[in-house]
Amino acid sequence: MVLTKGALALGPYLSFGYAPDAPEPWMIAAMLAALSMLPICFTATVQPEPPKAQPLALVDLFATAPAAVIGSFGAGLVNGGVLAMAPLYAAQHYGPGAATEFYSAAFLGSLLLQWPAGRLSDRIDRRLVIAGLAALAALAAFALALWSGQLREWSAVAIFCVWGAGALSFYGIAVSHMADRAEPGKLAQSAAGLLFVWAAGSIAGPMMLGPLADGFGIAGMFWFAGFAALAVTAAMFWRRQNREPALEKEQFAPQIGTSIAAGEIAYGDGEGGRAQPGAAPAGQAKP
Numbered sequence: 001m002v003l004t005k006g007a008l009a010l011g012p013y014l015s016f017g018y019a020p021d022a023p024e025p026w027m028i029a030a031m032l033a034a035l036s037m038l039p040i041c042f043t044a045t046v047q048p049e050p051p052k053a054q055p056l057a058l059v060d061l062f063a064t065a066p067a068a069v070i071g072s073f074g075a076g077l078v079n080g081g082v083l084a085m086a087p088l089y090a091a092q093h094y095g096p097g098a099a100t101e102f103y104s105a106a107f108l109g110s111l112l113l114q115w116p117a118g119r120l121s122d123r124i125d126r127r128l129v130i131a132g133l134a135a136l137a138a139l140a141a142f143a144l145a146l147w148s149g150q151l152r153e154w155s156a157v158a159i160f161c162v163w164g165a166g167a168l169s170f171y172g173i174a175v176s177h178m179a180d181r182a183e184p185g186k187l188a189q190s191a192a193g194l195l196f197v198w199a200a201g202s203i204a205g206p207m208m209l210g211p212l213a214d215g216f217g218i219a220g221m222f223w224f225a226g227f228a229a230l231a232v233t234a235a236m237f238w239r240r241q242n243r244e245p246a247l248e249k250e251q252f253a254p255q256i257g258t259s260i261a262a263g264e265i266a267y268g269d270g271e272g273g274r275a276q277p278g279a280a281p282a283g284q285a286k287p
Helices: 002-014 024-036 058-064 066-094 096-121 126-146 153-167 170-181 187-216 220-242 260-267 280-285
Strands: none
Touching: 002 096, 058 066, 058 170, 058 187, 066 096, 066 126, 066 153, 066 170, 066 187, 066 220, 096 126, 096 153, 096 170, 126 153, 126 170, 126 220, 153 220, 170 187, 187 220
């Protein structure tokens, strides 16, 4: 997650200064995509046998960890539309160059907070960490909504960086919360289900922002982002009152994705027994 956030923060600057229809940004993207395949193509590690296809079972997913499902959907709902429209907002108020700064600042904020938030969630109830991150995003969104167009460029970028630190960091914590409660051998299925839920939120967010932008201008997206993040915060406290935190949580530790241990954690040990607990679920889902 940390490496991904770092790449997302740096990526916009590779296309800065080019015309919208210029071929150079597309050629840079194609080059990087091709280079990213090299470690996979030349690896000597044997891939574990893939698991059999399993149903998505969203109802079971919600029954296992409602807070993880709510957090994943909320992350998609809040982030999808805002990240799509924030560059337009920045260009409208501060010029074309600010579009790159805004987009990059959001992921820079998340890059700085992702690892500390993940480590903190190893020690306390992950739902509290999700609630805190969502509340931070809500405060920053409301600040941008209240003083839209009145802030200097550097202060608006700084507040949007704070928004990104909160809004773009709690999805990984939600996946870790699911990993704490998932049945043995069903981690991969659960993670896939949360990705589907996040994608559904990412589709719904821009669709809901369209009418708001027509009625309140592009700045209306910050009101939407603020209230949506507040709803996530409230949901986390609601779930915490209705269910005790997980008793067993593994601290973060890197785990090779193709190792036997990682395969048993994700898909079970093949004998119907519980896979030996390791650090991969938390490590794969957060920092």
